[in-house]
Amino acid sequence: MSSRSRSVLRRAFLVTGLGVLAIPFVVPTVWMVAASVKPLPEIFKSPPSLWTSDPTLSAYREAFSFQPFARQYANSVYIAVLVTVITLLVSSLAGYAFARIRFPGANALFLVVLVGLLVPSEVTIVPLFQMFKRAGMINTHWPLILVTALAGPCVLATFIMRQFFIALPAELEEAGRLDGLGRPALWWRIFLPLAKPALSAVAILTFLTSWNLYLEPTVYLTSPELFTLPQALTRFTDSYGADMWNTQLAAATMTVLPVLIVFVVAQRQFVEGLAHSGLK
Amino acid sequence: MAALMKTPATTPDASRVPTGARSASAPPFWTSRRRDVLAGYLFIAPQLAGVVLFVLIPVGLAIWYSLSDWNVFTGEQTFVGTDNYAALADDPQLPSVLWATAVFCVGVVILNIGLGLLLAVLLNRRFRGATFFRTLFFSPVVVSVVAWTLVWGFLLQDNGGVNGLLGTVGITGPNWLQHGDTAMVSVIITQVIRSVGVNMVLFLAALQGVPSNLYEAARIDGAGSRVMFTRITLPLISPTVLLTSIITIVGALQSFAQIAVLTSGGPELSTTVLVYYVFQQAFEFNHIGYGSTLALMLLSFVMLLTLLQWQLRRKWVFHEQ
Numbered sequence: 047m048s049s050r051s052r053s054v055l056r057r058a059f060l061v062t063g064l065g066v067l068a069i070p071f072v073v074p075t076v077w078m079v080a081a082s083v084k085p086l087p088e089i090f091k092s093p094p095s096l097w098t099s100d101p102t103l104s105a106y107r108e109a110f111s112f113q114p115f116a117r118q119y120a121n122s123v124y125i126a127v128l129v130t131v132i133t134l135l136v137s138s139l140a141g142y143a144f145a146r147i148r149f150p151g152a153n154a155l156f157l158v159v160l161v162g163l164l165v166p167s168e169v170t171i172v173p174l175f176q177m178f179k180r181a182g183m184i185n186t187h188w189p190l191i192l193v194t195a196l197a198g199p200c201v202l203a204t205f206i207m208r209q210f211f212i213a214l215p216a217e218l219e220e221a222g223r224l225d226g227l228g229r230p231a232l233w234w235r236i237f238l239p240l241a242k243p244a245l246s247a248v249a250i251l252t253f254l255t256s257w258n259l260y261l262e263p264t265v266y267l268t269s270p271e272l273f274t275l276p277q278a279l280t281r282f283t284d285s286y287g288a289d290m291w292n293t294q295l296a297a298a299t300m301t302v303l304p305v306l307i308v309f310v311v312a313q314r315q316f317v318e319g320l321a322h323s324g325l326k
Numbered sequence: 327m328a329a330l331m332k333t334p335a336t337t338p339d340a341s342r343v344p345t346g347a348r349s350a351s352a353p354p355f356w357t358s359r360r361r362d363v364l365a366g367y368l369f370i371a372p373q374l375a376g377v378v379l380f381v382l383i384p385v386g387l388a389i390w391y392s393l394s395d396w397n398v399f400t401g402e403q404t405f406v407g408t409d410n411y412a413a414l415a416d417d418p419q420l421p422s423v424l425w426a427t428a429v430f431c432v433g434v435v436i437l438n439i440g441l442g443l444l445l446a447v448l449l450n451r452r453f454r455g456a457t458f459f460r461t462l463f464f465s466p467v468v469v470s471v472v473a474w475t476l477v478w479g480f481l482l483q484d485n486g487g488v489n490g491l492l493g494t495v496g497i498t499g500p501n502w503l504q505h506g507d508t509a510m511v512s513v514i515i516t517q518v519i520r521s522v523g524v525n526m527v528l529f530l531a532a533l534q535g536v537p538s539n540l541y542e543a544a545r546i547d548g549a550g551s552r553v554m555f556t557r558i559t560l561p562l563i564s565p566t567v568l569l570t571s572i573i574t575i576v577g578a579l580q581s582f583a584q585i586a587v588l589t590s591g592g593p594e595l596s597t598t599v600l601v602y603y604v605f606q607q608a609f610e611f612n613h614i615g616y617g618s619t620l621a622l623m624l625l626s627f628v629m630l631l632t633l634l635q636w637q638l639r640r641k642w643v644f645h646e647q
Contacts, residue, residue, distance in 0.1 A: 057453055060448060060451070060453065061453075063448070064448060064449075064455075067445070067463075068459065068462045068463065070519050071462055071463055071465065071466055071519055072462055074466075074474065074477045074478060074481060075466075075469060075477070077477065077481070077487060078473070078477045081480075089480075135372075136372045136373050137373065139369040139370070139372065139373070140372070140373035140374075142369060143365070143366045143369035143370045144370065147362055147363075147365060147366035147369070148362070149362065149363040149366030149367060150363065152366065155374060158374065158378075158382070159370075159373055159374060161377065161381060161382065162376075162377040162381045163632070164628065164629050164632050164633070165385060165625060165628075165629075166576075166579075166580045166624070166628050167580075168582055168601045168604065168605075168621070168624065169384075169385070169388065169604075169621045169622070169624055169625040169628075170380065170381060170385065170388070171608075172391065172604070172608045172617055172618050172621055173383075173384040173385075173387035173388050173391065173618070174380065174384050175609075176391075176614070177383070177384065177387070192380070193380045195376075196372065196373070196375065196376025196377075196380060197377055197379075197381050198380075200373065200376060201376075201381075228361065228365070229361070229362065229365035230365070233369070254468060257470065258470045258471050258472070258583075260472050260582070260586070260587075261582045261583065261586075261605070264586075275470070275472075276470055276472035276473070276583070277472075279472050279473060279476060280472060280476070280587060291480065294476060295480070298470075298472075298473035298477065301470050301473050302469050302470055302473045305468050305469070305470070306469065309465065309468045310461065313461055313464070316464075316468060317460075317464060317527050320467055320523075320524055320527075321524060321527045321528055321531070
């Protein structure tokens with residue numbers, strides 16, 4: 047066998063192997079979308095199939111009538127957007143100051159902030175629940191917004207922003223100073239525009255964290271019209287406690303698909319942003 | 327030094343430049359240095375306040391709660407010293423919970439690192455479709471945990487897709503979520519498939535950092551690809567592998583949603599890991615004191631691992647440079 051045909055064969059093996067490995071990564075999502083348009087009895091048909099001859103959108107209609115799903119969707123969107131915007135501001139300000147401004151106690155205060163990276167939210171939720179209860183904020187969106195936007199992913203964001211700003215040349219400040227810019231203007235007009243890659247990484251990381259939050263809404267919220275999407279997804283059970291399979295899948299599809307589409311379009315930013323979450 | 331060489335007429339000394347008739351004689355209080363310090367404090371204030379309010383104070387409160395017995399219905403809180411810590415030793419469920427936590431973490435870390443490394447090595451070659459496959463393997467990372475787990479919950483039903491698929495090749499699959507062992511296998515595998523994409527990307531970056539001249543030299547010496555992998559690739563990326571392993575364990579210690587949605591800790595206690603047990607004690611059984619003690623136990627595991635990871639990273643990052 048010539049070396050050329052051997053490398054072709056090798057490549058075929060590689061692609062086939064990867065294709066098989068990819069099945070559990072791809073099929074659940076594809077199956078979720080496919081099953082959401084199937085009539086209920088077809089979902090558990092054996093052998094499983096992705097195809098239906100009789101597609102229907104009734105599960106989608108049901109998702110909106112069974113729960114205030116549109117409202118829950120809006121809750122998730124507005125909370126995630128708000129949290130992302132606040133995090134971008136707070137983390138870029140703090141990251142800039144820790145990286146570029148010399149002030150007494152900066153190192154000690156940075157260590158204090160880093161403690162926020164050490165403590166998982168699953169540990170603080172018990173006392174936080176009591177604190178928010180005392181503040182009268184149980185069954186409101188405040189805990190979800192405040193804690194996510196100022197602690198949690200925001201601390202990681204501050205860390206990412208600091209690492210980014212610290213690598214920029216010192217001449218930037220000198221040039222800005224000559225133009226008479228103060229610190230706020232330096233941050234806003236010179237450093238933020240340069241930080242677009244880091245900011246988009248932070249935005250993706252924060253948005254997804256907020257969008258996927260499950261423990262917090264489960265603990266803080268009790269009224270269905272205040273629920274966020276992940277929490278709402280688990281509540282599609284009929285009055286006998288049985289899962290409403292296809293309605294649940296339709297709601298899950300509506301939760302997942304928009305994010306997945308944005309991911310495919312902007313995948314490089316996503317991969318970079320989320321790889322940061324594993325870096326700490 | 328530089329100031330000495332400048333002629334007084336051209337010295338751009340900020341404190342001497344008159345900013346108004348008022349400050350013509352005395353130097354103004356707000357020198358650019360003072361303004362800088364103020365800006366520094368103001369810029370970090372929101373972040374610092376967030377950490378103090380939502381991390382430090384809660385940890386302090388958790389310690390306080392762990393030293394008290396709390397009746398949530400009457401609101402009565404009594405100091406009990408180390409009673410809750412002593413209760414850890416008497417809790418008949420805790421050994422099972424810790425065992426489940428260990429099995430879950432070890433299972434996740436072995437599969438996650440192994441699979442992540444395999445995918446990274448396969449995708450590190452140049453071939454058409456490499457980017458496409460990278461996208462596929464990474465895609466579950468952006469899928470909502472709850473949605474992902476719900477779908478797997480369907481597929482793992484007795485009459486669900488996984489057993490249907492196994493049936494087509496003549497295997498009768500178990501009722502995955504109804505037996506302790508297979509339920510544990512299920513939560514581990516669904517967790518790994520959802521999150522391995524991040525490790526794959528980190529390993530890909532590490533692989534690309536291995537200098538290619540090392541491989542060329544090895545090839546000249548007649549080394550095969552297996553030898554090159556074990557003698558060059560693995561040693562050079564081993565810091566990344568170890569750091570990623572620690573991060574993966576820390577992530578596994580915090581996996582709440584997967585378990586809550588897929589098995590609710592069951593059947594019986596088989597998939598009740600520590601983080602889920604904390605939630606149950608504090609929010610289902612209203613044992614605030616004991617729940618806080620368990621939460622602090624979780625915190626100590628996470629902190630130890632994270633500090634270890636930071637220490638190793640510092641050592642290696644310096645080493646690399």
